[in-house]
Amino acid sequence: MRLHESTGFITSTIAKFLREEPIDCDKYLVVIDEASMIDLQTMYRIVAHINPNTRLLFVGDPDQLAPISTGLILADIAKSGVIANTMLDIVKRQEGSTGIPEYSNLVKQGITPPALSTGNIHFHDVPLAQVTNLCVDLYTAHPEQSQIIGATYKAELGGIDALNRQCQTLCNPNGRQFEFELFGERNYLDIRLNDPVIFTKNDYDAGVQNGTLGRLVSIEQTATHFGVVRIDTGDDIQLTRALLDSIRPGYAISLHKAQGSQFPRIIVPITNSKMLDRNWVYTAITRAEVELHLVGAASLFTTATRRIGATEVRQTNFSNILKY
Numbered sequence: 001m002r003l004h005e006s007t008g009f010i011t012s013t014i015a016k017f018l019r020e021e022p023i024d025c026d027k028y029l030v031v032i033d034e035a036s037m038i039d040l041q042t043m044y045r046i047v048a049h050i051n052p053n054t055r056l057l058f059v060g061d062p063d064q065l066a067p068i069s070t071g072l073i074l075a076d077i078a079k080s081g082v083i084a085n086t087m088l089d090i091v092k093r094q095e096g097s098t099g100i101p102e103y104s105n106l107v108k109q110g111i112t113p114p115a116l117s118t119g120n121i122h123f124h125d126v127p128l129a130q131v132t133n134l135c136v137d138l139y140t141a142h143p144e145q146s147q148i149i150g151a152t153y154k155a156e157l158g159g160i161d162a163l164n165r166q167c168q169t170l171c172n173p174n175g176r177q178f179e180f181e182l183f184g185e186r187n188y189l190d191i192r193l194n195d196p197v198i199f200t201k202n203d204y205d206a207g208v209q210n211g212t213l214g215r216l217v218s219i220e221q222t223a224t225h226f227g228v229v230r231i232d233t234g235d236d237i238q239l240t241r242a243l244l245d246s247i248r249p250g251y252a253i254s255l256h257k258a259q260g261s262q263f264p265r266i267i268v269p270i271t272n273s274k275m276l277d278r279n280w281v282y283t284a285i286t287r288a289e290v291e292l293h294l295v296g297a298a299s300l301f302t303t304a305t306r307r308i309g310a311t312e313v314r315q316t317n318f319s320n321i322l323k324y
Contacts, residue, residue: 270296
């Protein structure tokens, strides 16, 4: 959606692209954005889906989160030296005055920035026990511009589920509970009217993808749907039975859901999760357009920054194969 808004060209998710008719024309250029997220199996399916003469342009950052499944396609392409590539060193997402480009570059190298707070970056050095409460306080100060990005869902301290519950209590205390009738029984979701929400599954017929954000604007049940979510594009999505299982509160979301997106103001809980390595921290920092809040112990931040990421330890052979 972001690509379509900024370029006007036809865009789609890879999953939708692979569901469409194969491209037989050899005059196409296929641009793959956020290519660092592509795993080996997905890349195979893309190549098999297009004409052998179709040109491919990969756009992405090989230092961001590694694909969930096997492979490091973008990193291996860059490392091989066989395929021409260009490093884009002019930052467009954030202005230099924010301090975010310089800060993220240090983290990418495994270096803890000498000044943890600088420019529009605010480091809140607090014990782990205070992380959830402070993240929620920061969110409630500017909810319309803010997004909390976490590492794990179930963690008692700094977990996404706990953050969502507390944000909902403070930001939407009087919101009506989302209740609906199904098969003659009364059901409910832990979502209230006017809560921000996120879809967690692809439903192309409905017009949503895994990671689509919106706000629950109606919980009136009709013969065809159970409520309405207004997504970021301004479109209204009617919540069918198939979609009920795919929405959850969106005050706090995972970094994997946020990868590829950007937000004016980001709040990042720094916890002791092993998921926090330099790739994770670097990716989280670069989601912020204007303002960044890092919340947690400085020692945990240093540990995460120094922890080698999956892009450095995952064993692949694609770069060598490309050389032959």
